[in-house]
Amino acid sequence: MTKAFTFKVLATDGKARRGSITMPRGEIRTPAFMPVGTGGTVKTMYMDQVRGVGSDIILGNTYHLMLRPGAERVARLGGLHEFARWPHPILTDSGGFQVMSLSKLRKLTEKGVTFRSHIDGAAYEMSPERSIEIQGLLGADIQMQLDECTALPAMEKEIERAMELSLRWAERCRTAFGDQQGKAMFGIVQGGDIAALRLRSAQALKAMDLKGYAIGGLAVGEPQPVMLEMLDITCPELPADRPRYLMGVGTPDDILKSVARGIDMFDCVMPTRAGRHGLAYTRRGKVNLRNARHADDPRPLDEESDCPAARDYSRAYLHHLVRSQEALGAMLLTWNNLSYYQKLMQDIRAAIEAGAFEARAAEISERWARGDI
Ligand SMILES: CO[C@@H]1O[C@H](CNc2nc3cc4c(=O)[nH]c(N)nc4cc3[nH]2)[C@H]2OC(C)(C)O[C@@H]12
Numbered sequence: 001m002t003k004a005f006t007f008k009v010l011a012t013d014g015k016a017r018r019g020s021i022t023m024p025r026g027e028i029r030t031p032a033f034m035p036v037g038t039g040g041t042v043k044t045m046y047m048d049q050v051r052g053v054g055s056d057i058i059l060g061n062t063y064h065l066m067l068r069p070g071a072e073r074v075a076r077l078g079g080l081h082e083f084a085r086w087p088h089p090i091l092t093d094s095g096g097f098q099v100m101s102l103s104k105l106r107k108l109t110e111k112g113v114t115f116r117s118h119i120d121g122a123a124y125e126m127s128p129e130r131s132i133e134i135q136g137l138l139g140a141d142i143q144m145q146l147d148e149c150t151a152l153p154a155m156e157k158e159i160e161r162a163m164e165l166s167l168r169w170a171e172r173c174r175t176a177f178g179d180q181q182g183k184a185m186f187g188i189v190q191g192g193d194i195a196a197l198r199l200r201s202a203q204a205l206k207a208m209d210l211k212g213y214a215i216g217g218l219a220v221g222e223p224q225p226v227m228l229e230m231l232d233i234t235c236p237e238l239p240a241d242r243p244r245y246l247m248g249v250g251t252p253d254d255i256l257k258s259v260a261r262g263i264d265m266f267d268c269v270m271p272t273r274a275g276r277h278g279l280a281y282t283r284r285g286k287v288n289l290r291n292a293r294h295a296d297d298p299r300p301l302d303e304e305s306d307c308p309a310a311r312d313y314s315r316a317y318l319h320h321l322v323r324s325q326e327a328l329g330a331m332l333l334t335w336n337n338l339s340y341y342q343k344l345m346q347d348i349r350a351a352i353e354a355g356a357f358e359a360r361a362a363e364i365s366e367r368w369a370r371g372d373i
Pocket residue numbers: 093094095096097101144145147148149188215216217218219220247248249268269270
């Protein structure tokens with residue numbers, strides 16, 4: 001069992017990388033998809049199912065957990081791994097993005113951000129130092145710097161101000177994090193959709209010699225070509241021997257195109273959120289189980305899948321559960337969706353190892369585009 005945080009690139013295929021992160025709590029095979037476990041739970045899933053579909057790491061959120069049940073309480077109860085019964089690696093987002101997208105009455109200064117909880121209106125202050133302290137109390141293996149993500153579209157001056165503030169906060173987070181063996185603190189590249197600002201952010205963070213780098217400020221509603229162009233600009237500036245994490249992404253197509261540009265780690269609410277809304281992701285594209293056309297269909301979602309939710313239940317039954325708003329509907333579709341995403345990641349990793357990523361990605365996209373039978 002390793003004591004340190006290490007990242008190795010095992011194979012490359014064009015700019016796509018097959019890698020491995022090793023940490024005391026286990027290995028993370030990259031490219032990796034991290035199921036979102038915002039409040040310490042991957043909604044509607046038991047953690048052994050999350051593991052069973054092939055997840056190496058899950059994502060938690062500082063913002064949600066500090067509001068409820070509270071970081072100090074989670075620490076008193078043994079930390080998030082113990083609390084949620086997930087003994088494998090956990091990455092926590094730092095909270096800034098959630099404050100800006102969820103909280104009320106927030107005020108951002110050099111010191112940090114003050115805001116009122118979207119749950120009970122209580123007032124909070126989050127500085128870079130407090131964000132790192134909370135992530136430490138939770139016991140996160142990979143901690144994210146506190147940053148300011150600019151909502152797009154935005155004026156260049158505004159994007160530059162937020163990018164420069166995020167760099168100063170990165171320094172403060174690095175100091176607060178210190179040298180915790182076996183854990184990592186990732187910097188987050190900002191700069192919106194402005195190439196020159198992305199370059200400045202990436203180069204300044206690279207000089208901080210961090211263990212990993214996230215690319216933030218994307219998947220906030222910009223068109224996919226804009227997101228991909230920012231990856232084309234940013235990835236070459238980041239050190240090749242450190243993991244690259246594209247925050248909040250994405251659809252299967254987003255993931256394929258981002259792996260092709262050198263991204264190693266992903267997180268997205270889509271597979272879990274879609275599962276709760278009756279939407280199934282399959283090899284043959286999306287299937288909306290709310291649709292009446294499934295009412296008499298005896299076929300499973302995917303007879304070739306090794307996931308019981310995809311293989312053992314008829315579309316008619318899933319349609320019935322979704323229309324009746326039965327909890328089992330959300331549970332089975334979330335299980336199916338996470339299984340599909342992790343199977344996609346396994347496919348991607350194998351294709352890079354075989355030097356066949358481009359062809360495999362085209363095959364997956366073509367099958368997806370043809371749609372469901
Ligand atoms: C499809 O779900 C919507 O898409 C957003 C995911 N997109 C996203 N981009 C992100 C950027 C950052 C960032 O710059 N910094 C930090 N620290 N964390 C971040 C987290 C991010 N997640 C979700 O965010 C909303 C709430 C808009 O709906 C979800």
